[in-house]
Amino acid sequence: MENTVAVLMRKAPYGSVYTAEGLRSILGIGVFEIDVRVLFVDDGVYALVKNQDPSVLDMKSLGDAFPSLPEFGVSSFTVHAPSLAERGLSVEDLVIDAELVDDAGAAALLASAGTVLPF
Amino acid sequence: MKIGVLVLEGPYQHQAADSAYHFVKAALARGHEIVGIFLYTDGVNNANGYIKPPGERNIAERYSELASQGIDVIACTACARFRGFRRDMVVENVRLGGLGALADQLKAADRFVTFGD
Numbered sequence: 001m002e003n004t005v006a007v008l009m010r011k012a013p014y015g016s017v018y019t020a021e022g023l024r025s026i027l028g029i030g031v032f033e034i035d036v037r038v039l040f041v042d043d044g045v046y047a048l049v050k051n052q053d054p055s056v057l058d059m060k061s062l063g064d065a066f067p068s069l070p071e072f073g074v075s076s077f078t079v080h081a082p083s084l085a086e087r088g089l090s091v092e093d094l095v096i097d098a099e100l101v102d103d104a105g106a107a108a109l110l111a112s113a114g115t116v117l118p119f
Numbered sequence: 120m121k122i123g124v125l126v127l128e129g130p131y132q133h134q135a136a137d138s139a140y141h142f143v144k145a146a147l148a149r150g151h152e153i154v155g156i157f158l159y160t161d162g163v164n165n166a167n168g169y170i171k172p173p174g175e176r177n178i179a180e181r182y183s184e185l186a187s188q189g190i191d192v193i194a195c196t197a198c199a200r201f202r203g204f205r206r207d208m209v210v211e212n213v214r215l216g217g218l219g220a221l222a223d224q225l226k227a228a229d230r231f232v233t234f235g236d
Binding site: 003005016017018021024025028029032034114115116117118119 | 125127159160161197217218219221222223225226228231233235236
């Protein structure tokens, strides 16, 4: 199978383990010669918002981790623009430079990946 | 077809672990090959050998049964540590492994199917 894995971030960064574990999986499999692409949709876009402070939850900010992912060989970040707009957010609010896509662009990215890992 | 399976939810709380089991059984019956099952996050709890549900299906035994047929069923080592899940608690035939094992399954599979929330 083509070694392209799309990691799909669908959920808010806190409240369930999904986004945190999606991030760990990116770090975990990215080093095994797998081309990892990350797509943020729905509440998943909140994972990229600047100045997250989950200290009141005794948790660490996930937003701080994404800018360092290129050091681990993962630098393909795509955000579903309608999800961003529906939440009153824009690219200026995000911790990384991400490519914006519409519905068709998101679908094309998922279709082109050998595997999709939904978190 | 070579199929890999990822399970992201634990036993009894959620349908995912049951659906994954039935999916694997059906795929095998159709002649497909299962390259591996990776039990991730709460999914590791499906491999708890101490599961004894009175009068109900035993999900851990089901995964043990699949592994006994030669399917590589792996529970995430780090996830196990987060959940106090000790190595000696793992049900027979299932083993602990890291994300490198998941990467291997991803590479070996023609299709990779995730069961979760």
